[in-house]
Amino acid sequence: NAGVTQTPKFQVLKTGQSMTLQCAQDMNHNSMYWYRQDPGMGLRLIYYSASEGTTDKGEVPNGYNVSRLNKREFSLRLESAAPSQTSVYFCASSESGGLLAPKYNEQFFGPGTRLTVL
Amino acid sequence: DAKTTQPTSMDCAEGRAANLPCNHSTISGNEYVYWYRQIHSQGPQYIIHGLKNNETNEMASLIITEDRKSSTLILPHATLRDTAVYYCIVRSGSARQLTFGSGTQLTVLP
Numbered sequence: 269n270a271g272v273t274q275t276p277k278f279q280v281l282k283t284g285q286s287m288t289l290q291c292a293q294d295m296n297h298n299s300m301y302w303y304r305q306d307p308g309m310g311l312r313l314i315y316y317s318a319s320e321g322t323t324d325k326g327e328v329p330n331g332y333n334v335s336r337l338n339k340r341e342f343s344l345r346l347e348s349a350a351p352s353q354t355s356v357y358f359c360a361s362s363e364s365g366g367l368l369a370p371k372y373n374e375q376f377f378g379p380g381t382r383l384t385v386l
Numbered sequence: 387d388a389k390t391t392q393p394t395s396m397d398c399a400e401g402r403a404a405n406l407p408c409n410h411s412t413i414s415g416n417e418y419v420y421w422y423r424q425i426h427s428q429g430p431q432y433i434i435h436g437l438k439n440n441e442t443n444e445m446a447s448l449i450i451t452e453d454r455k456s457s458t459l460i461l462p463h464a465t466l467r468d469t470a471v472y473y474c475i476v477r478s479g480s481a482r483q484l485t486f487g488s489g490t491q492l493t494v495l496p
Contacts, residue, residue: 272429301483310473310486311430326483358429375484377429 269294272378274359280384281349289344289381291359299362300342301326301375302334304355311358317342349385357381390474395491398468404461406490408474411455416478419450421459423470424489430473433459464494 275290293300298319303311303326313326317336331353333345342361346353360375391409398404410419420435434441434448436457441448447460461468473489 303486308488310488311484312486313483316483327485360429374432374435375430377431380427380429 271295272359272361272376274357274378274381276381277379278382280386281346282386283350285349285385286345286347287349288346289357289359289383290341291343291378292341293359293361293376294340295361295363295376296339297361297363297376298339299364300336301360301362302332302342302344303358303360304328304353305358305380306355314344314357349383351385353383354385355383357383390476390487392472392474392487392490394488395493397493397495398461398464400466400494400496401463404464404468404492404494406459406461406472406474406492407456408458409456410474410476413454413476414478417476418478419448419454419457420475420477420484421446421448422473422475422484422486423468424473425467425470430486433472464492466494466496468492469494 272293301316302314305311312328314332315326315334317323320339323334335343358380359378362375418435418437421433422430424430434443434446436448436450450457471489471491473486475484
């Protein structure tokens with residue numbers, strides 16, 4: 269099992285450009301998440317998908333859109349990148365979105381995408 | 387979710403036990419304590435979680451005080467590879483997200 273994979277690993281964009289960050293998991297998890305991490309700070313939730321076909325805003329959703337393409341894949345799109353979106357982006361998945369016992373809520377994280385917006 | 391307070395940094399000698407404290411004085415009855423760690427440039431990794439009782443797994447032990455207002459993560463025999471930022475997170479069983487604070491930078495010294 270590869271776990272959670274993310275592409276690309278690194279990306280440099282110019283202000284106003286668009287791009288999509290890809291995430292896939294092979295653990296048959298129901299829930300998936302997108303976080304961002306700025307230097308010296310903890311992770312902040314951007315969007316999450318509790319199950320296939322559903323998405324919800326997290327703490328910092330402005331400037332982003334998401335698509336839960338199927339159970340395996342959850343993509344994050346920046347329509348018009350801004351320097352404030354320079355960050356490391358982490359995708360995560362969990363068996364449950366919180367509706368079951370906490371042991372099913374353990375989140376598994378991908379290796380991250382390092383995005384720089386000039 | 388309740389807020390947590392952790393020391394900014396700690397050092398530990400290799401082979402010794404690392405004890406990482408966390409205060410969560412506003413924790414409510416249905417909230418669990420979770421610990422994750424993040425090794426430099428990698429995604430966070432789940433370590434352990436608990437509600438009331440002490441918990442132990444292959445990675446660590448979690449000691450929760452009787453009043454549940456604080457907890458301690460114990461790495462029994464720290465190695466250099468345990469150098470990481472350790473996050474203490476409090477969340478309810480039905481919460482959908484993890485709220486990460488600033489965590490504790492643990493440095494294991496040779």
